[in-house]
Amino acid sequence: MAETKILAFVCNWCSYGGADNAGGMRLKYPADVRLVRVMCSGRIDPVFIIKAFERGADGVIVSGCHPGDCHYTAGNYHARRRFAVFRELMIFMGIDPRRVTFSWVSASEGGKWRDVVSETVERVRALGPFEGYRGLTGRQHG
Amino acid sequence: MGELQELARKLLADGAVKVVIGYEEGPRGVRPAFITTPKDADRLVFDERCVHNLTMYLTPTRKHIAALGKPAIIVKGCDTRSLAGLIRQSQVKRENVVVIGARCGGVLKDPSVKAAIAEDTVADRCRGCTIREPRLVDHLVGEPKPAPPGKSLVDQKIDELDAMTPEQRLAFWHEQLSRCIRCHACREVCPNCFCVRCLADKAEPLESSAHLRGNMAWHMVRAMHQAGRCVDCGECERVCPADIPLRLLNRKIARVIEARFGHRPDDDPESTAPIGSFQPEDGQEFIR
Amino acid sequence: MTRKAFITESDVRALAADLIAAGTRVVAPGRVGTPLGERIEYRVANKVDEILLGQDEPARSLKDFFLPPTDVILAWQEKKDQVELTPVSSTFAPQVIIGAKPCDAAALEIVDKVMDWDYHDELWFGRRAATTIITLACEGGDRSCFCTAVGLEPSGTRGSDVLLTPAAGGYSAEILTDKGEKLVAAHAVRFGADKGADEARAFAEKGRKRVDANLGLKPAEVRKWLAGHFDDAFWKSIALACHGCGACASVCPTCHCFDIVDECEGLGCGVRRRNWDTCQTAKFTMHGSGHNPRADQSSRMRQRVMHKFCIYPERFGEILCTGCGRCARVCPGGMDILEVVSKVNEMACGGAK
Numbered sequence: 001m002a003e004t005k006i007l008a009f010v011c012n013w014c015s016y017g018g019a020d021n022a023g024g025m026r027l028k029y030p031a032d033v034r035l036v037r038v039m040c041s042g043r044i045d046p047v048f049i050i051k052a053f054e055r056g057a058d059g060v061i062v063s064g065c066h067p068g069d070c071h072y073t074a075g076n077y078h079a080r081r082r083f084a085v086f087r088e089l090m091i092f093m094g095i096d097p098r099r100v101t102f103s104w105v106s107a108s109e110g111g112k113w114r115d116v117v118s119e120t121v122e123r124v125r126a127l128g129p130f131e132g133y134r135g136l137t138g139r140q141h142g
Numbered sequence: 143m144g145e146l147q148e149l150a151r152k153l154l155a156d157g158a159v160k161v162v163i164g165y166e167e168g169p170r171g172v173r174p175a176f177i178t179t180p181k182d183a184d185r186l187v188f189d190e191r192c193v194h195n196l197t198m199y200l201t202p203t204r205k206h207i208a209a210l211g212k213p214a215i216i217v218k219g220c221d222t223r224s225l226a227g228l229i230r231q232s233q234v235k236r237e238n239v240v241v242i243g244a245r246c247g248g249v250l251k252d253p254s255v256k257a258a259i260a261e262d263t264v265a266d267r268c269r270g271c272t273i274r275e276p277r278l279v280d281h282l283v284g285e286p287k288p289a290p291p292g293k294s295l296v297d298q299k300i301d302e303l304d305a306m307t308p309e310q311r312l313a314f315w316h317e318q319l320s321r322c323i324r325c326h327a328c329r330e331v332c333p334n335c336f337c338v339r340c341l342a343d344k345a346e347p348l349e350s351s352a353h354l355r356g357n358m359a360w361h362m363v364r365a366m367h368q369a370g371r372c373v374d375c376g377e378c379e380r381v382c383p384a385d386i387p388l389r390l391l392n393r394k395i396a397r398v399i400e401a402r403f404g405h406r407p408d409d410d411p412e413s414t415a416p417i418g419s420f421q422p423e424d425g426q427e428f429i430r
Numbered sequence: 431m432t433r434k435a436f437i438t439e440s441d442v443r444a445l446a447a448d449l450i451a452a453g454t455r456v457v458a459p460g461r462v463g464t465p466l467g468e469r470i471e472y473r474v475a476n477k478v479d480e481i482l483l484g485q486d487e488p489a490r491s492l493k494d495f496f497l498p499p500t501d502v503i504l505a506w507q508e509k510k511d512q513v514e515l516t517p518v519s520s521t522f523a524p525q526v527i528i529g530a531k532p533c534d535a536a537a538l539e540i541v542d543k544v545m546d547w548d549y550h551d552e553l554w555f556g557r558r559a560a561t562t563i564i565t566l567a568c569e570g571g572d573r574s575c576f577c578t579a580v581g582l583e584p585s586g587t588r589g590s591d592v593l594l595t596p597a598a599g600g601y602s603a604e605i606l607t608d609k610g611e612k613l614v615a616a617h618a619v620r621f622g623a624d625k626g627a628d629e630a631r632a633f634a635e636k637g638r639k640r641v642d643a644n645l646g647l648k649p650a651e652v653r654k655w656l657a658g659h660f661d662d663a664f665w666k667s668i669a670l671a672c673h674g675c676g677a678c679a680s681v682c683p684t685c686h687c688f689d690i691v692d693e694c695e696g697l698g699c700g701v702r703r704r705n706w707d708t709c710q711t712a713k714f715t716m717h718g719s720g721h722n723p724r725a726d727q728s729s730r731m732r733q734r735v736m737h738k739f740c741i742y743p744e745r746f747g748e749i750l751c752t753g754c755g756r757c758a759r760v761c762p763g764g765m766d767i768l769e770v771v772s773k774v775n776e777m778a779c780g781g782a783k
């Protein structure tokens with residue numbers, strides 16, 4: 001199946017380490033994913049996800065530390081509430097939630113990172129490119 | 143002179159406040175009024191046409207009103223939730239405003255049309271109202287009134303949308319949001335939109351163009367920023383020059399928040415906001 | 431050069447059907463259903479029975495079809511060491527507007543002046559050239575209408591190519607321009623010999639009287655007063671309820687300010703757009719330094735009134751307002767331009783109207 005573009009927002013302390021760990025373990029996963037490292041999953045504003053789709057992403061992965069493991073104590077708990085609401089909003093607006101994966105991946109979970117990416121890529125490839133979203137500029141009055 | 147007008151006159155005459163923010167008769171029905179002298183107090187009116195949520199006039203963004211001096215404000219029960227929100231979010235100090243609560247039995251859809259409150263005339267948000275008696279007040283005027291009739295049609299519409307296929311929902315929102323011209327009037331009238339600089343006023347990340355892509359982003363972001371804060375006063379929907387059903391979004395999110403976090407916007411300035419707080423045991427069935 | 435003819439309502443629809451069948455875009459008032467109820471808007475008509483030939487005023491003006499809320503003005507693509515620009519075409523396919531309000535048609539002529547001032551706006555005039563406008567005379571609107579106070583009329587011909595005025599059995603048609611003549615000639619079968627002119631005159635007279643009662647204005651006096659009262663306390667007093675939401679400007683047929691933005695459409699490519707903007711928001715005049723010369727809402731409200739009734743008239747000899755009343759109808763703060771201008775008029779004329 002054709003390659004898709006998946007943008008992953010990962011926290012500096014756990015999930016980025018998890019991705020690094022996957023590399024260190026020589027684990028293989030599809031090259032569809034591009035990582036953006038942020039300091040904490042609490043920094044990931046839902047608008048980042050919207051922006052990713054606007055700019056050509058076909059899928060988005062959001063990943064942070066497991067509950068209780070946040071480097072900043074509670075950033076991921078705040079993120080969790082926000083994403084819970086945002087996910088329901090996406091569904092309410094008719095945007096396919098299968099294009100976004102929310103996950104907790106610790107710095108030692110290289111294997112889980114590989115699985116999260118592989119599953120997401122498989123799902124998004126099946127859905128196809130998200131051209132419908134970035135092409136929404138078509139409407140013109142005049 | 144009625145109870146309300148007499149109270150306003152006295153507050154102004156005693157120098158307790160410099161301005162009374164209330165309602166008056168305008169060329170097209172009832173409208174916001176700013177009474178600064180005792181003799182003008184008899185201009186004040188309060189009836190079922192007073193649909194406006196006046197509390198946004200208390201936010202620091204309204205410099206021209208702050209410049210008048212200490213305000214008194216007329217609020218309905220529902221408006222006190224906005225007021226509580228502004229106090230909770232450090233935008234208003236309770237002691238800096240005199241709050242005049244007016245007992246309400248529901249308002250009309252349109253402030254320019256005089257009518258009795260009935261099933262087909264009452265504003266949708268008033269249906270099923272549980273906060274007709276303002277509590278966060280210094281003075282309370284008016285007699286208790288019966289509950290407004292009917293059941294919210296917005297809730298019904300949300301149920302309808304929820305039952306649709308994703309494609310149908312998307313088509314619905316595309317149709318609604320294609321009318322948006324990105325004037326941001328929904329933001330300007332919102333008591334919760336007190337940011338000095340809005341995300342939408344920057345070049346990034348939101349596209350300011352009124353194409354569907356920009357409009358989807360704006361309305362999702364607006365709805366998210368209202369999460370847990372919106373009190374469903376309906377001002378955004380009332381002002382929209384394109385008649386976009388914005389309450390559907392706000393109310394949907396309020397329902398999600400109530401279901402997941404057990405929170406409802408209330409009139410208690412001390413209560414905790416659901417977004418900005420958490421419970422370690424919050425549901426995470428959607429997280430891998 | 432004007433001549434008169436007659437057309438029945440069914441022939442108006444048949445004319446629209448002919449145009450649609452020939453691939454011409456037809457814009458006309460129509461009902462738009464929303465969950466909040468029905469609204470009337472100018473919209474592209476796909477079927478003739480969607481066309482409303484009534485007296486209800488569309489919620490928004492015609493400007494959407496000449497200056498869209500967002501409009502691409504060029505595309506750009508980064509090449510190795512340069513940026514390639516692709517302009518958009520300023521030639522447009524023909525469109526016919528049927529059932530325009532006379533005030534909305536007049537607004538286009540008023541805005542023409544600024545669009546052909548220091549810069550000839552190709553996109554505006556491209557659409558203007560491609561458009562033929564058939565207006566429908568107005569019976570005089572509601573209490574917020576004041577077209578007669580700003581030099582227009584409910585049955586006015588400004589900006590129209592053909593004016594239809596209700597008369598027994600249809601409309602008396604006044605063919606006003608070459609464009610109108612061309613359209614009528616191409617569809618001559620739909621038009622009959624001139625009749626109903628007396629009825630049309632009576633209709634126009636009735637409409638004029640009805641609007642006249644709303645507001646009398648001495649525009650020159652108003653302009654003079656405004657020019658001399660920039661710092662008047664009046665401005666502070668009228669702007670208190672203003673939210674600065676700009677709903678007034680978005681429904682205004684003559685407000686024409688826009689902002690320019692560049693939007694990426696991928697790596698190294700994108701489009702430049704112009705988007706509606708309004709002087710009623712704080713950011714409109716915000717400088718990069720953080721200084722804002724229009725620091726409060728009263729100065730922004732003043733700008734709106736000044737621009738419409740003083741600055742534009744001084745520069746172009748036209749009031750930048752058609753008295754359509756839309757701004758008063760949408761204002762969430764209950765502000766009313768008619769009330770504001772009539773107060774200015776009172777002050778300008780020394781209390782006597």
